[in-house]
Amino acid sequence: MRRERVDLLFAVFLLAFVAWATFEARGWDLRARLFPWAVGLPVLALLIVYVAMAARSALRPAPVRAPSSSAEEEDVDPVAARNRGVAIVAWMVGFAIVIWALGFAIGGTLATLAYLKTAARERWPISLAITGGTGLFFWLMLTFLHVPFPRGFVIDQLPF
Amino acid sequence: MELGYVVDAFASGFIQVFSWPTFGYMLVGIAIGFAVGILPGLGGAVTLALMLPFTFKLAPVDAFAFLLGMTAVTATTGDITSVLFGVPGEASSAATVLDGHAMAKRGEAGRALGAALMSSLVGAVFGAFILAASVPIIRPLVLMFASPEFFMMTVLGITFVASLSGGQVLKGLIMGGLGFILSMVGLDPQTGVQRYTLGQITLWDGVGLVPLAVGLFAFPEIVEMAMKGTSIADRHVGKLGGVMEGVKDTFRHLGLTMRASAIGTFCGVIPGLGPGISQWMAYAHAVQSTRDKSQFGKGAVEGVLGPGAANNSGLGGSLIPTIGFGVPGGLTMAILLGAFLIQGITPGPKMLTENLPLTMSFVWVIVVSNIITVLVCFLFLEQIARITFARVGLLIPSIILLVFVGAFAEKNAMMDLLTCIVFGLLGLTMVQTNWPRPPLVLGLVLGRLSENYLFLTNARYSPDEWLSRPIVMILIVIALAAVAMPIIGRLRGSRSGRSESSEIFSET
Numbered sequence: 001m002r003r004e005r006v007d008l009l010f011a012v013f014l015l016a017f018v019a020w021a022t023f024e025a026r027g028w029d030l031r032a033r034l035f036p037w038a039v040g041l042p043v044l045a046l047l048i049v050y051v052a053m054a055a056r057s058a059l060r061p062a063p064v065r066a067p068s069s070s071a072e073e074e075d076v077d078p079v080a081a082r083n084r085g086v087a088i089v090a091w092m093v094g095f096a097i098v099i100w101a102l103g104f105a106i107g108g109t110l111a112t113l114a115y116l117k118t119a120a121r122e123r124w125p126i127s128l129a130i131t132g133g134t135g136l137f138f139w140l141m142l143t144f145l146h147v148p149f150p151r152g153f154v155i156d157q158l159p160f
Numbered sequence: 161m162e163l164g165y166v167v168d169a170f171a172s173g174f175i176q177v178f179s180w181p182t183f184g185y186m187l188v189g190i191a192i193g194f195a196v197g198i199l200p201g202l203g204g205a206v207t208l209a210l211m212l213p214f215t216f217k218l219a220p221v222d223a224f225a226f227l228l229g230m231t232a233v234t235a236t237t238g239d240i241t242s243v244l245f246g247v248p249g250e251a252s253s254a255a256t257v258l259d260g261h262a263m264a265k266r267g268e269a270g271r272a273l274g275a276a277l278m279s280s281l282v283g284a285v286f287g288a289f290i291l292a293a294s295v296p297i298i299r300p301l302v303l304m305f306a307s308p309e310f311f312m313m314t315v316l317g318i319t320f321v322a323s324l325s326g327g328q329v330l331k332g333l334i335m336g337g338l339g340f341i342l343s344m345v346g347l348d349p350q351t352g353v354q355r356y357t358l359g360q361i362t363l364w365d366g367v368g369l370v371p372l373a374v375g376l377f378a379f380p381e382i383v384e385m386a387m388k389g390t391s392i393a394d395r396h397v398g399k400l401g402g403v404m405e406g407v408k409d410t411f412r413h414l415g416l417t418m419r420a421s422a423i424g425t426f427c428g429v430i431p432g433l434g435p436g437i438s439q440w441m442a443y444a445h446a447v448q449s450t451r452d453k454s455q456f457g458k459g460a461v462e463g464v465l466g467p468g469a470a471n472n473s474g475l476g477g478s479l480i481p482t483i484g485f486g487v488p489g490g491l492t493m494a495i496l497l498g499a500f501l502i503q504g505i506t507p508g509p510k511m512l513t514e515n516l517p518l519t520m521s522f523v524w525v526i527v528v529s530n531i532i533t534v535l536v537c538f539l540f541l542e543q544i545a546r547i548t549f550a551r552v553g554l555l556i557p558s559i560i561l562l563v564f565v566g567a568f569a570e571k572n573a574m575m576d577l578l579t580c581i582v583f584g585l586l587g588l589t590m591v592q593t594n595w596p597r598p599p600l601v602l603g604l605v606l607g608r609l610s611e612n613y614l615f616l617t618n619a620r621y622s623p624d625e626w627l628s629r630p631i632v633m634i635l636i637v638i639a640l641a642a643v644a645m646p647i648i649g650r651l652r653g654s655r656s657g658r659s660e661s662s663e664i665f666s667e668t
Contacts (some may be wrong), residue, residue, distance in 0.1 A: 039607075095557075
């Protein structure tokens with residue numbers, strides 16, 4: 001999708017969010033809604049102006065443009081780069097889910113090993129070394145800094 | 161207060177810091193602060209709170225050498241991950257990401273780190289000596305500021321949104337406004353009404369600054385690293401990328417470094433402002449005061465020097481109201497007040513009279529701990545900078561975990577992982593569509609302060625009364641100048657036919 005159209009969609013999303021935020025405040029006490037309206041209404045006006053400008057740009061014929069990211073500038077295959085981009089976002093969400101389920105110490109360590117072996121395709125010695133370092137890091141955080149990492153949703157359900 | 165007594169106390173503080181075991185405790189504090197500063201989210205305030213119980217049995221000078229030594233270096237080392245990975249090591253190191261990480265991608269990581277560390281040292285020394293010099297005049301200075309002046313300080317901060325957006329003023333204002341709206345999430349402090357909490361208890365105290373900042377800045381960097389698939393740095397640039405080049409940059413731009421230090425110290429003095437705001441004000445000042453603005457956001461060393469100096473000079477500034485009045489300048493100082501209670505010391509006039517040597521020892525702890533940290537960093541920085549040439553596949557899992565640990569550690573809430581992801585995806589979209597990110601963070605930081613001070617001001621003063629206060633009027637003039645100067649500069653540039661780079665934050 002052309003960047004102008006993505007920009008327009010994003011601006012419309014922001015417009016919808018700010019409109020909702022401003023509308024949501026209508027039922028509050030005057031002191032509670034004064035600032036949201038004092039900020040929300042002008043921002044809404046600015047967004048309407050911007051959406052109008054972005055819509056005009058999106059409807060114009062596509063210009064020839066320079067590469068939009070350093071990945072493109074370095075002659076990286078754009079399809080491969082985009083696939084890697086989507087994959088890493090999925091991995092980051094996956095890391096968060098595993099951490100939520102198994103906790104930082106276990107989940108974070110396992111997710112690290114999984115990434116190194118499947119996505120990065122690193123060899124076993126370096127994968128295990130980095131995974132071991134990750135585990136050691138969490139042990140130090142727990143033991144010396146007493147950071148209260150939760151055990152994880154799944155671990156909490158276990159009877160022991 | 162006799163000058164001779166002040167000088168004696170200054171010398172006595174110096175001797176105390178270098179005596180044993182005070183010096184040993186300071187070194188332990190420095191080591192902990194070094195590690196903590198590098199870890200995103202696990203910041204100075206949290207670690208200070210964790211370490212307080214260990215100070216029960218220590219003498220006052222030993223306890224504060226340990227705690228202040230730890231606090232003084234976290235802002236310095238927080239810049240390291242900002243430069244290398246684009247992940248702010250501290251909330252006060254977010255501005256360093258913009259140009260510091262861009263320099264690292266150009267193979268100039270060593271130079272960026274050298275500039276960040278040396279400007280941090282200059283800032284820390286500046287702030288510490290302002291603390292020492294302000295001892296005779298603390299009380300009248302801080303008493304001159306009331307809620308109208310605090311409100312105007314936040315307005316002044318808002319005017320920097322225009323500078324932080326470069327030519328994209330409309331986008332910058334929208335993002336700043338969005339930041340303000342996000343700052344209202346939570347329980348309204350005046351009425352207790354739940355605003356935009358979506359029924360979630362974890363949102364009652366608002367959107368966390370740390371998960372927002374690490375998500376907004378780190379996610380796009382991680383995605384770009386993965387898309388490139390090679391290493392963080394694009395190329396080797398030899399000596400130009402070296403640490404000493406960055407040190408020389410600090411002295412080439414000494415005026416900017418000193419002015420940024422002054423901004424950081426001043427924001428530290430004013431309770432409620434602090435490094436979260438001063439880093440952006442210093443960055444905006446660096447943009448405004450540099451002739452060639454085209455490189456900002458793409459690796460301008462001035463963009464590293466300004467925030468680097470400002471986020472370190474604030475500690476000395478924030479100690480001024482804390483020591484002088486027992487009024488904490490921010491969260492870190494509020495926790496440090498706990499240390500005063502533990503030691504049985506009451507902040508206030510006694511800290512400026514019979515406990516003056518202890519106060520002066522704070523000055524020397526800040527100076528000496530930063531010198532030690534910078535020297536240690538310089539020993540290993542070239543090696544640390546080589547991380548930017550490692551395969552990204554080896555680095556990405558650790559960076560992702562650092563981001564999530566940071567997001568979690570602010571409030572110890574798993575919900576903040578979701579906050580981090582949401583703002584990470586937002587940051588990704590903003591980079592792809594060329595929307596500036598700094599105004600969003602600035603709006604979040606300033607929004608709540610601004611609302612609180614506005615209500616207090618309206619409750620206590622009529623508009624005529626507070627608008628006619630001398631300091632308020634001075635701040636109004638400065639705010640108008642801050643808005644007008646970029647516009648005048650652009651008008652002059654277009655009249656003379658120069659094509660000025662209009663997108664300081666063209667991040668794609």
